[in-house]
Amino acid sequence: MRANRIVAGVRIPHPVSNPAVAKDREIEVRTAFAKRALEVLATPVEGPTVFTVDHPGAR
């Protein structure tokens, strides 16, 4: 089995969040990851592919 669709996280201990973002905005970060994951699931891929997420605090 191969993990063909990979959504890149920010830090090893924070795969679907961002500790640099204020706590009251955490829900926005997590929602962005969840929505991106759903988009990615519906995206055809040729092989293992890394997807990035544009989320609050990403840059």
Added chain:
Amino acid sequence: MRLERRSFPVTAAALGTRTRLDGTRLEVDRAELADLVRTDDRVTRCEVELVAPGEDARIVHVCDTVEPQWRAGGGTFPGWISPIRTAGSGVTHRLAGAGVTVCAELPWRRTGGIQTPRENIAEMRGPLAALNPLARLQNIVLVLTLRDDLPDEECDRAVHLAETRAAEHLARAATEGAEPATTDVRELVDVDPSLPRVAYVYQITSQGPYAGTFYYGGYLDRLMPTIVHPNEILDGALVDGNIAGPWIRTPTTVHQNNPIIEGLYRDHGKGLAFAGVVLTRGHYYGMDDKFRVAQQASKLARWLRADGAILTWENAGNGIMECLYTLQECERAGIKTVFVTWEHGGAAGDDTPLQFYVPEADAIVSTGSMDEPVVLPEVARVVGSDTIRLDPQVGGVRHPARGPITLDWRLELYGGAAHVGEHRYGRVDA
């Protein structure tokens, strides 16, 4: 930078009334050495034991092993027992084949986690002796008891101060005024410019007390990749504190005798030119940090005008990512690479060997698997403690150190990964 190493081989050690070298037999004044170590008031007790290669013995609670070195003009182990100045030039005296091994039961204030000072076990005989860097050494073992009110960083510093202090004392007392058996010079002299230039990208890990590497006495935790002279490493600039990762650490004696550095020196001017060392740190938690490390380390390899690079990495888990991203960037810049690594592979050796992979890593040297279960036999003598502590994630389980001990994997075997090839491709005592 020219380093003259005067070597005094040690093939036997015994307790005596004064510390001296009689031929290749090291006599150790036990009381004098213990008193010296106890001048640090963090150390409440210091027992001195001698353990020889092949002995029916096991050393436990190992914190580190250092090769005794002494510099006539001062400057031994800078940042520890000497002022900070660049190591790697001048004259160093070394007791080749001897090691000061320091043992202590460090506090377990947390259960599990990256900074747990895990059990470090060293087998002195049998097949597993080949997997630890002190089994070929005449060990002068310091068994310390530390004050129980010390914070972790103080405990960490106390054990490494003790070993460096003892190592310098032994080397000075044994070699001062004596003629070395051999003298060798380490210097990156100019060689035929048409030879291919090979750099060594040396990735260590450093994450605070019990999980650190010290560079001139300071933790390398926030290290950005930097160029160091190989002589600095041979001359005691790096001290290993990765007590949290027994299998996957680089004991200080291995830094001092790194076989890849020694091999590149051996071949310098004969088939290749040793371009230098890029010292780098892995196991950052942020993805961006990993990319920064890879960009910086590969850039420095280019500045060294490397045609090829050897990459090694210390520690485990995601630390492999910095090393392989660096390798990938080197290859993209036209630098041919060799990756030296230990593997997982599962108990039977048929599982995934590496946690991460890049297609550019097409020349890989394996130093062996951590995942094979192992039984440590009963031994006649244990040094360091009567018990070992395993399973920190459940608060610690004690077992008799004498054995037999079954380990589901080899994490607790001190220095076992040999990730710079110190057992399989070179000898730390050569």
